Amino acid sequence: MSNKLCVVIPYRDRESQIPLFVEGFDKFISKRHDNLDYKVVLVNQCDAHEFNRASLLNVGFLENRQEYDYFAFHDLDMIPQLRESEDDDHADYSKPDSIRRLFSPTKYSMGGTILMTREAIEQTYGWPNVYWGWGGEDRNMIHREFQF
Numbered sequence: 001m002s003n004k005l006c007v008v009i010p011y012r013d014r015e016s017q018i019p020l021f022v023e024g025f026d027k028f029i030s031k032r033h034d035n036l037d038y039k040v041v042l043v044n045q046c047d048a049h050e051f052n053r054a055s056l057l058n059v060g061f062l063e064n065r066q067e068y069d070y071f072a073f074h075d076l077d078m079i080p081q082l083r084e085s086e087d088d089d090h091a092d093y094s095k096p097d098s099i100r101r102l103f104s105p106t107k108y109s110m111g112g113t114i115l116m117t118r119e120a121i122e123q124t125y126g127w128p129n130v131y132w133g134w135g136g137e138d139r140n141m142i143h144r145e146f147q148f
Contacts, residue, residue, distance in 0.1 A: 003095045005038035006068035008060030010053045011076045012045040024079035032080075033093050039068070054127035061126060065118055070095045073114045073127075078103055080113075096120075 009021070022040060029036055041064060043056040057073050064071075072093060080091035080102075091102050091113075098120045102113040116124075 003037065003070070004068045005036060005070055005072060005093060005095070006060070006064045007038060007040045007072045007074050008043060008057055008064070009040065009074050009076050010043050010045070010051075010056030010060070012051055014076055017076050018042060021076055021079055024081075028080040028091070029093065032091070036093065038093075039064075050132040052129065052132055055129045057127045058129065061121055065121075068118070070115060070117045071121065072102075073116065075112055078113050 007025070011017075025040065029038065041060045043060045045051060045056055060073075061071055080093075092100070093102075093115065096115045096117060098117055100115040102115060
């Protein structure tokens with residue numbers, strides 16, 4: 001079975017953070033996940049409307065679902081860090097069984113960094129596009145996860 005990871009990053013007006021993320025992420029993955037087949041996809045919202053994180057995550061998924069079998073929905077400012085211990089599994093980017101939260105601001109949220117299989121995304125019907133501004137979509141998605 002394939003283990004191809006697509007890292008989907010929604011953003012707007014944060015171009016200066018992109019090289020920092022890519023360099024840090026590449027360094028982390030090369031040390032912790034030898035030979036992981038992955039691609040980073042940046043999805044930019046370039047209109048004047050309030051930010052719609054969920055729509056951007058859905059676009060990243062829909063444009064890449066045929067080629068990749070699991071996805072990391074990743075905030076741009078969440079760069080995994082190498083730790084002292086090689087046993088530290090705080091950021092395990094290997095394919096989850098279904099859904100795995102790597103980092104979320106609270107236990108009642110799916111913001112931050114979330115891993116999902118293609119099947120899990122399809123079974124939860126993707127991210128809810130109705131939330132504009134920050135928040136809402138991550139709390140909505142966690143309720144879908146609990147029903148899984």
